[in-house]
Amino acid sequence: MQKFIIFSVLSTALLAPELVNAAETTELKVTGSVRPPACIPSFTGDGVIDYGTIPAKSLKAGQFTALPAKDISLTITCTAATQVAYRVADNRTSSKVYGIAGPDVFDDFGNYGLGRSDGKNIGGYKIQFTTNNSADSVAARNITSVNGQPWYANDYGNVNADIRYRFGFTTTASAQPSAFKQLVTTLRVSAFINKPEELNLTHDVPLDGSATFEILYM
Numbered sequence: 205m206q207k208f209i210i211f212s213v214l215s216t217a218l219l220a221p222e223l224v225n226a227a228e229t230t231e232l233k234v235t236g237s238v239r240p241p242a243c244i245p246s247f248t249g250d251g252v253i254d255y256g257t258i259p260a261k262s263l264k265a266g267q268f269t270a271l272p273a274k275d276i277s278l279t280i281t282c283t284a285a286t287q288v289a290y291r292v293a294d295n296r297t298s299s300k301v302y303g304i305a306g307p308d309v310f311d312d313f314g315n316y317g318l319g320r321s322d323g324k325n326i327g328g329y330k331i332q333f334t335t336n337n338s339a340d341s342v343a344a345r346n347i348t349s350v351n352g353q354p355w356y357a358n359d360y361g362n363v364n365a366d367i368r369y370r371f372g373f374t375t376t377a378s379a380q381p382s383a384f385k386q387l388v389t390t391l392r393v394s395a396f397i398n399k400p401e402e403l404n405l406t407h408d409v410p411l412d413g414s415a416t417f418e419i420l421y422m
Contacts, residue, residue, distance in 0.1 A: 243282040243286055247279075255271055255411060265399070268327070268399060269397040286384070288372070289420045291368075292363055292371070292415050294365040295415060296320075296414055297316075297317055298320075300312070301317070301396075305328055305330045314332075314364050315330060316328055319410070319412025321403065325398055325402070327397040327398045327411070330362070330363075332362055333358070333361030333392075334392055336389065337387070338387070340375075344384075344387065345373065346358040349370040350370075355381070367418075
């Protein structure tokens with residue numbers, strides 16, 4: 205028994221230096237990430253307005269030809285209720301035909317180009333909101349702002365082809381964009397073909413309009 209006690213004391217003494225050298229601190233970590241809401245826009249039909257085949261003989265000399273207006277649905281879905289606006293850039297702005305969307309100079313603000321063929325401008329189109337808008341199933345009004353200035357009612361629903369303009373929707377009497385998780389709106393596209401003498405009609409002339417819708421978080 206006595207030998208056993210001595211052995212135990214020696215063993216304890218030999219272990220003591222290891223305890224002294226052991227770490228005297230430990231770390232508490234706080235992790236995670238702050239993730240802002242994300243909003244995804246999507247069009248029905250992959251965002252394509254298709255006018256099919258347009259007979260060249262339907263174009264009248266000296267006149268712009270108006271094509272039937274077509275509607276397309278735009279949905280913006282957010283991960284949480286979010287206050288957003290958006291702007292639109294014309295990807296074919298160099299092909300704009302001035303005056304094709306209307307006689308007033310203001311009509312050209314909403315005039316998007318339809319591309320070029322053989323170096324000639326094919327035509328243009330304009331985009332307008334209808335009154336068929338809902339934010340989280342509540343009817344919403346169209347509103348607009350220029351360069352971040354105060355918002356105002358966009359009663360005509362015009363979507364100007366100028367990135368200075370911001371477009372939004374409100375479900376209240378206030379002219380400020382409302383927060384929503386899902387917005388559903390209908391856009392109306394009206395296209396116009398240039399005067400036939402301005403085009404090379406010896407072969408097919410493909411319409412090539414393209415515009416980018418950009419979400420802006422507020």
